[in-house]
Amino acid sequence: MAQVLEFRLPDLGEGLTEAEIVHWLVEVGDVVAVDQPVVEVETAKAMVEVPCPYGGVVTARFGEEGTELPVGAPLLTVAVGPDPSDGEPEGSGNVLVGYGTGAPSARRRRVRPTPGGTAAHGVATHEDAASGPAGTQPGLAVANGAAAPAPVAPGAPQGADGPAGAPARGTARPAEGPVPVISPLVRRLARDNGVDLRQLTGSGPDGLILRADVEQALRAAAPAAAPPASAARPAPAQATTTTTRIPLKGVRGAVADKLSRSRREIPDATCWVDADATGLLAARTAMNTAGGPKISLLALLARICTAALARYPELNSTVDTEAREIVRLDRVHLGFAAQTERGLVVPVVRDAHERDAEGLTAEFARLTEAARAGTLTPAELTGGTFTLNNYGVFGVDGSTPIINHPEAAMLGVGRIAARPWVHQGELAVRQVVQLSLTFDHRVCDGGIAGGFLRHVADCVEQPAVLLRTL
Structure with a gap:
């Protein structure tokens, strides 16, 4: 069995x-x-x-x-199917964290309707697989050990014994659990035509629902009389206010919690600077025309970040509020903001300081694709030490980002746009970008933050400055 x-x-x-x-x-x-x-x-x-x-x-x-x-x-x-060894069925052996493969302790059994109006066998609960709750009233469906009234479809034809095609009083199906249907094709026929299988009395053995039962329910519902004209007349329109409630849960809820905590705990400050990115764009063009894998602009900005963090390690740290200590970290796990259909996520590039521009480009592409597909693992979304936020992809020039708790700083990069700029003593049209740094004022003062941001801007304007750190 x-x-x-x-x-x-x-x-x-x-x-x-x-x-x-x-x-x-x-x-x-x-x-x-x-x-x-x-x-x-x-x-x-x-x-x-x-x-x-x-x-x-x-x-x-x-x-x-x-x-x-x-x-x-x-x-x-x-x-x-039955276990040949007459023992408990075994699981696959392939498990998630805490994912047991033994048979569970609770099982469910189908309610078998009887002519007397009571179930021959109760629905098994998690605690007792053989008995239902005490005091269950006849004519109620038993589900998960609780009594619930049998559903009635609104507008269904009524007869002496209730809705047309519905089981007789006292033989209602359970509100939850399987409904005995002879084949998936019959189940699909019911689903496509809006027939509630729980309201049908099967003519097959033990109440099994056959295709003829579904077709009979469809024929019974077809000639339903239309409501009189007076009843169909719509009520006078009234001005109403429609509100939509969107639950903060899942990824969006986790982001909301983290940002709220950041605002509560971190005394942040922001400084910003405009930089001429013409030289950086020219360097990237030269790299990509020399052959080999293409280098992304985000990868170059990440390489600049890791070089600046090596010079200003105060910003690659976190604060232990209970111990009242600043914890300075020796490895850079670089997070970057990625917008997805399910909200903002921050994938993390592990050991970004040990990767070159090609390696950073490949890892950014892999994590971005996983973020959009929703397949990022928890390990790929945690453990960051510094975040790079390229909000310029949204067409904005500047922002004051919220620090990704429990990190100490975030670098924001606006759009790169053609603007008038004084270059070598003359007015010219250059590709200008605004850089902003939001930092935890507990880990450093404005001098450190300004030095970090100025070094980033210098590398953007003159990429050859990076040669000092290679």
Whole structure:
């Protein structure tokens, strides 16, 4: 006999305690293989696909798309074949953090309706797989150990015993869990035509819903009488105010929490300078015409940042508020702001100070693509020591960015635009960029911050200055 196993949301690491269901990859009734991804979830760090360690038929899903579930909550149940060894089924062995492969302790069983109006078998709860809650009233569907009224479709034709095509009173289906359907094609027919399978009484064995049952429900709903003209007349229009509430959760919620904490804890200050970037653009053009992989402008700016941090290490640090100490770091893990459909994320280039322009270009491209696809790992989104924010891609000249807590500084780069500029004593049209540095005033004063920003500007105006650090 097949066993129904419950698969729960696994521990996704990095101390994450919940995840939002973004997209189900399987339907109830689908056959899944071991380690097949079954759902796409979004955590505060990234969006990941969760594989199921069991192979079999999906009998139930728990949570609609957009629902937020805690770690350990049921995701789905799978009916697997009998175990030849007459023991507990084994998992795949391929696990996420805290992702157990043994059979779960809780199982669910389908409610079998009986003519007497009560269920022959109760729905199994997580604590007791054989008994339902005490005091459940007849005529109510039992789901997860709680009683809920059987659903009634609005506007459905009513008869002496309730809605047309609906089960008789006292034989309602559970509000959650699998609905016995003879095939996925019948389930799809119902879904495409808006038929609620839970409101049908199956004519097959043990209440199994057949194609004829769905077609009969469609025929019964077709001749529904139109409402009288007086009832169909719309009410007078009234001026109303429409509001939209967008929950702060997932990646957007994590960013909001971090920015709020930065504002609360960090006494930041900002300084800025205009720089002539004509020489930097000319240097990049010369590099890319000499052959080899193309060098991005962001990679050159990152190389300038690492050189400036080597000269002013105070800005590559963090503050331990409990110990009241400044922690100066000896490695540069460079974060960069990336805009995605799910909000702002900050991927981190590890050991950026050890990479050349080609290596930085390749890593920026890889992380940017992963950010847009939503496949960044938690490790690729944490551990930064300094952030580079190229907001010039949005067509703006300047900004005062919020420091990426718990870092000590962020360099902002505006758009590079043609402007009048005094060059070698004469007025000329040059490619000018505004650079801004927001820094934690606890780790340094304006002299250090100004020196850092001036060194960056000098390297932008005269890239040969970088030769001192090579």
